[in-house]
Amino acid sequence: MVRIPEVKLSSGGKPMPRIGVGTAVFPFASSEAMRATILRSIELGYRHFDTAAIYQSEEPLGAAIADALRAGAIRSRDELFITSKLWCSDAHPHLLEYLDLYLVHWPVSTRPGKYELPPAKEDLLPIDMSAVWRAMEECHALGLTRSIGVSNFSSKKLETLLSIAKIPPAVNQGNKVEVNPLWQQQKLREFCVAKGIQVCAYSPLGAKGTHWGQNWVMDCGVLEDIAAAKGKTLAQICLRWVYEQGDCVLVKSFNEERMVENLDILDWELSEEEKHEIGQIPQRKGFPGLDFVSDDAPYKSTAELSSSSSSMARMPEVRLSSGGKPMPRIGMGTAVFPFASSEAMRAAILRSIELGYRHFDTAALYQSEEPLGAAIADALRAGAIRSRDELFITSKLWCSDAHPHLVLPALQKTLRNLQLEYLDLYLVHWPVSTRPGKYVLPPAKEDLLPIDMSAVWRAMEECHALGLTRSIGVSNFSSKKLETLLSIAKIPPAVNQGNKVEVNPLWQQQKLREFCVAKGIQVCAYSPLGAKGTHWGQNWVMDCGVLKDIAAAKGKTLAQICLRWVYEQGDCVLVKSFNEERMVENLDILDWELSEEEKHKIGQIPQRKGFPGLDFVSDDAPYKSTAELWDGEI
Known part of the structure; x- marks a missing residue:
């Protein structure tokens, strides 16, 4: 069985295996097929599983863990590293529950009671991040989760959170942390490393098949050429590249052959020339985050959602001599x-x-x-x-x-x-x-x-x-x-x-x-x-x-x-x-x-x-x- 390397998190707790299985299938749904696939992935050696309230995959994951214990594929639940996420409708300080790692899914609140993506624009609400994080810290103190972290946070939002947190976030994951050769996120990743926050890379293959994903990664000629030269799949080249950045990587396939392939990235390396070629690939972000912006919402633009300095409120203008628009x-x-x-x-x-x-x-x-x-x-x-x-x-x-x-x-x-x-x-x-x-x-x-x-x-x-x-x-x-x-x-x-x-x-x-x-x-x-x-x-x-x-x-x-x-x-x-x-x-x-x-x-x-x-x-x-x-x- 493959032994997957682990990384220690800043908050202590169990080390995180650096390759994990994502369980989001769009449209979100629970199924017996998912349960069987997760059981098979445990048998193949996967020990890190990522779920979320919105994915509707918590129940089949729990059932698969019980199946694995009964079958002897694992001796104890403690052999697994399980992550789940607080959905926006529960991102209020009074509605939390329990794990190895619990993440705030987005820096957004929505009206309680709805688990849907995209959320209705009228349901988007300001998030009281300070109070929500105190509630996350309380979950940690109660022993209901060993580590806490965030998902889809920009450097600026992380900096704000670090200034108020008693327990700093151990992990940053999610669409904002979409990391692949076509969206390399060097600046965000450098910030996280400097602050002791582990990056967990989402969309390493571009999230093809979702409403927010695209084919750019899997259609990239540079990656195709490197894969052919190394006798690897294009997916393996992407996963190895992310792995070599020091990130944890979440893979998602219910095809057993690809499950095995996704683990076969540990005993070989990309050459300096190959890394240089990947570094020159033009960058394109797959998921801009439009689901969470609206004229009447807390975030009026994706620039505000990303905490970019590009907010138009701050863009200076100059008046021209001929009048007209500045x-x-x-x-x-x-x-x-x-x-x-x-x-x-x-x-x-x-x-x-x-x-x-x-x-x-x-x-x-x-x-x-x-x-x-x-x-x-x-x-x-x-x-x-x-x-x-x-x-x-x-x-x-x-x-x-x-x-x-x-x-x-x-x-x-x-x-x-x-x-x-x-x-x-x-x-x-x-x-x-x-x-x-x-x-x-x-x-x-x-x-x-x-x-x-x-x-x-x-x-x-x-x-x-x-x-x-x-x-x-x-x-x-x-x-x-x-x-x-x-x-x-x-x-x-x-x-x-x-x-x-x-x-x-x-x-x-x-x-x-x-x-x-x-x-x-x-x-x-x-x-x-x-x-x-x-x-x-x-x-x-x-x-x-x-x-x-x-x-x-x-x-x-x-x-x-x-x-x-x-x-x-x-x-x-x-x-x-x-x-x-x-x-x-x-x-x-x-x-x-x-x-x-x-x-x-x-x-x-x-x-x-x-x-x-x-x-x-x-x-x-x-x-x-x-x-x-x-x-x-x-």
Whole structure:
């Protein structure tokens, strides 16, 4: 029989076997088949079983334990480690019962008496976590459970609980602790390790077959390749990866062959190369938690449920000179190079809305207008936003449409792509025209044409007058080009964004930013992390030793140091990551500051511009050199 390694919990009690059997079958139901399967799993060597009041699996688990004792598969109930969970309808301080480990299932209360998922929105109630935890501690004191813990708690909620608990939670488990190669949860897991809280990984294979699960894990090409090379199943690769993180892992299969396979992860290892490959997999969370959010509930958004710093109540905004809606100071960029539209982009944008992002930047060139529009429609249907008016949407006029007669048709096409009636901000993408009909970067040199900026800007002003965009602005304009535009504009540009406005600690752009501030033009910083991964980007920012040292000293990521620095300049900042953990990190820059010494160190970093603009210069083009394109400003 396989001997499963164990881990000691902070609260003492029996050690927890590091591989356990989950008993949730969706839709939740009790059955004789479940009872027989649990008995067989005990015979195969499983000793850790996870149940919950809502799963309706407590009775068949209890019956299977009795069967195992009668059959001699175990000599005593003490050989088993049994976890159950307090459902939300019992998450009130007067309604608790008894185990090895008892968990608060969600940081949510619902009206007593109902065991259902999803709960009715009208049944969602605030949880008195302090009083509920005191009742959990009382259960521990009475000997009804050897350890107590939580499930689906974010780092912030754990921190709050630790500040009031006499007995700290021994375990964090559940959907928030969904851990698999496609949702690796490094930040949460590091927090738990530091606080002595054992992570018990839920959904190691993606919870396929539930209403909240998906197939992303089991369809992952990287995992398929590693499995084939090692002669293992994809599931075994996932389980071994979770196991090597130091987590306990809950498996759920009532198929005996897979029960045996799920235990066969203990006598082999993933290589460093394989772990590196898994570490590079794009991250996608399977269960956002929408079942527990509502406009009338304690949690109005999944950002609040996750205690992310992305609560929109805390998202600063800036008023633009042209009026209209204030612009949120952190926005989500949607340019992925090579430019392409995808379902993954649509899903990532929807998730970013759920996390609290409200400012989105797209462009005709990026091919991201359609997935952005679809994601907005998804968010409205899901209740993540109540109205399109909650969002700030920017798009851009590409060079091939930078002709006076094409500006209005181009904006109308953009609005159709986005399924919107108006934009919040429309920008001239470059101070360049190209032959109509081509949306390519770099453009062919023979297609570069002079731009009639005066006529193009009049067409932009007409779009504003028609109500098709609330504000207008530019992108990639030097101070000199802005000065020329201001001399002819009836409506001055509200924003300057783009590669010319590449702003990061290695290209600080003080002169341009001072000019824009003096003229009432809001800077929207592009490439705050250096645009690594594009043909014009570089690694200089992310490899900068000064930034690495500051990040280490502050306990922040290097990216957060860059974003906070840009934010402290007064700029709006566009971030671009479809990795959920980084989406959350990119919002976590608002409640701390750089010291004067740190800002001084950043101010001394040698300056290097990442994108010189060679795509738009040619001996036969309007701009013969980058000096002409940027008017000698770089």
